[in-house]
Amino acid sequence: MEGPDPLAEEIRTRLTSRQPVSDEQFDQLLPVRPRIRSASYWSSVEVAQTASRWLTEAGAQRVLDVGSGVGKFCSIAALSSSRRVWGVELRPDLALAARQLAQRLGAEVVILDGTLESVDPGRFDAFYFFNPFAEHLAEVHERYDERFPASVDGFINDVRIVERWLRAAPIGTAMVSYNGLGGRIPLSWVVEKSDLVNGDHLRLWVKRGLDDSNDAIIEVNEYLLPASRLASLIHGGDPRVKGNSLVARLVSPGSS
Ligand SMILES: C[S@@+](CC[C@H](N)C(=O)[O-])C[C@H]1O[C@@H](n2cnc3c(N)ncnc32)[C@H](O)[C@@H]1O
Numbered sequence: 001m002e003g004p005d006p007l008a009e010e011i012r013t014r015l016t017s018r019q020p021v022s023d024e025q026f027d028q029l030l031p032v033r034p035r036i037r038s039a040s041y042w043s044s045v046e047v048a049q050t051a052s053r054w055l056t057e058a059g060a061q062r063v064l065d066v067g068s069g070v071g072k073f074c075s076i077a078a079l080s081s082s083r084r085v086w087g088v089e090l091r092p093d094l095a096l097a098a099r100q101l102a103q104r105l106g107a108e109v110v111i112l113d114g115t116l117e118s119v120d121p122g123r124f125d126a127f128y129f130f131n132p133f134a135e136h137l138a139e140v141h142e143r144y145d146e147r148f149p150a151s152v153d154g155f156i157n158d159v160r161i162v163e164r165w166l167r168a169a170p171i172g173t174a175m176v177s178y179n180g181l182g183g184r185i186p187l188s189w190v191v192e193k194s195d196l197v198n199g200d201h202l203r204l205w206v207k208r209g210l211d212d213s214n215d216a217i218i219e220v221n222e223y224l225l226p227a228s229r230l231a232s233l234i235h236g237g238d239p240r241v242k243g244n245s246l247v248a249r250l251v252s253p254g255s256s
Helices: 006-016 023-029 032-036 045-057 072-081 092-105 152-168 227-235 245-250
Strands: 063-066 085-089 109-113 126-129 174-178 184-186 189-197 200-207 216-220 223-226
Touching (some): 006 023, 006 072, 045 072, 072 085, 072 109, 216 227, 216 245
Antiparallel strands (some): 189 200
16 A cells, blocks of 8 residues: 655645645656656646636636646646646657656546547647647757657648647637747637746637638747738748748648
């Protein structure tokens, strides 16, 4: 029989009563490798608590963390909201570690193994994205490990799938993006809350209208710009976007 787990118990109590927990303390619950990479790869406790609160206020009941990693957001959100939270993760060792973390904390978390292709987005009324596809564009030494099948085509594929999810979602569906989602966000989605947390943008988006336009918002650095506007900047040779082949691929709806 396993003995008592005072660290997990203390963190659980603080999270369920929505009190702050330091990342240093929370990360002691993680295995060594994901703990070492925590600051760059996983949401901070503050980001996860704020995102979870915003999603709850927006009426979310079934939240999916897209690219859940070691499950830091999932466990924190499940305990903060007293609801089950789902994640999908392509790395099997991280999916397993996420399940173990949730079990240790007594958080109701379901981690799906696989990629976006294995997800039925219609099962969820809210999504969380902590810049999950950026690793495709990262230098080799910046990647979590060498097993990630990184490519620009992979990035475009993933953000196109998410765009289709967002277009198909019913009005009222919510999402939170942290440090960008990376892709095209249909104009039917509206930023309802925004904050700078730990130096990066945290945004609550809610779908408020019909998808009667192919245009979409694209994040370029800290700016949110319509693809149509970016297309005219590229066409005009504007130096801020000139030579940015990724933006050039994202401005056109559906083509990759
Ligand atoms: C920046 S981490 C974010 C982790 C977690 N959401 C959090 O906030 O703590 C991104 C994670 O997404 C996963 N990932 C990237 N692309 C994915 C895809 N297409 N399908 C499933 N998981 C993916 C990576 O393996 C990585 O664990």
